[in-house]
Amino acid sequence: MVITITGMVVxxxxxxxxxxxxxRFIVVPQKAASGYGVASDAANRYLLVKGVRDxxxxxIALMLVVVGLPAVVGWYLVxxxxxxxxxxxxxxxxxxFPRVALSVHVTTAVVMxxxxxxxxxx
Numbered sequence: 001m002v003i004t005i006t007g008m009v010v011x012x013x014x015x016x017x018x019x020x021x022x023x024r025f026i027v028v029p030q031k032a033a034s035g036y037g038v039a040s041d042a043a044n045r046y047l048l049v050k051g052v053r054d055x056x057x058x059x060i061a062l063m064l065v066v067v068g069l070p071a072v073v074g075w076y077l078v079x080x081x082x083x084x085x086x087x088x089x090x091x092x093x094x095x096x097f098p099r100v101a102l103s104v105h106v107t108t109a110v111v112m113x114x115x116x117x118x119x120x121x122x
Contacts (some may be wrong), residue, residue: 003118003119003122004118004122006076006115006118007070007073007077007115007116007118007119007122008065008073008114010111010112011038011061011064011065011073011076011077011115012061012062012063012065012110014058014061014077014080014111014112014115015058015059015060015061015062015065016062017058018054018055018057018058018061019054019058019059019062021036021050021051021054022052022053022054022055022056022057022058023051023055024051025047025048025050025051025054026048026051027053028085029044029048029051030047031048032047032051033047036087036091036092037091037104037105038094038095039095042117049093057080060076061073061080064076070122071119071120073116073119074116074117074118074119074122075116075120076116077113077115078113078114078117078118079119080112081112081113081116084104084106084107084112085106087105088102088105088106
């Protein structure tokens, strides 16, 4: 029971967190890109696209938590962990900031994978 509650709380934190990241990419795209680990021109419209997609990803996570099926939430976290893993690879392979790739993106992926597997197995 504690593992299920913890996993669902992680899913809520991940969902809300990525919604906040998405809003930031829409409101202050250049600062958000720097926080992501890459430098970017503020006029880059792809940052707005990323923001909208981040918001959508977060809403999906929250909707699955509301539905209340821990295994489904777990599978979502496992599958969605490809996003922070990809982010880490992108940041690490560009002129970005490798510390951001390791500290933010890899940590996010590990937490998502751990919570996801825990929810699948409960």
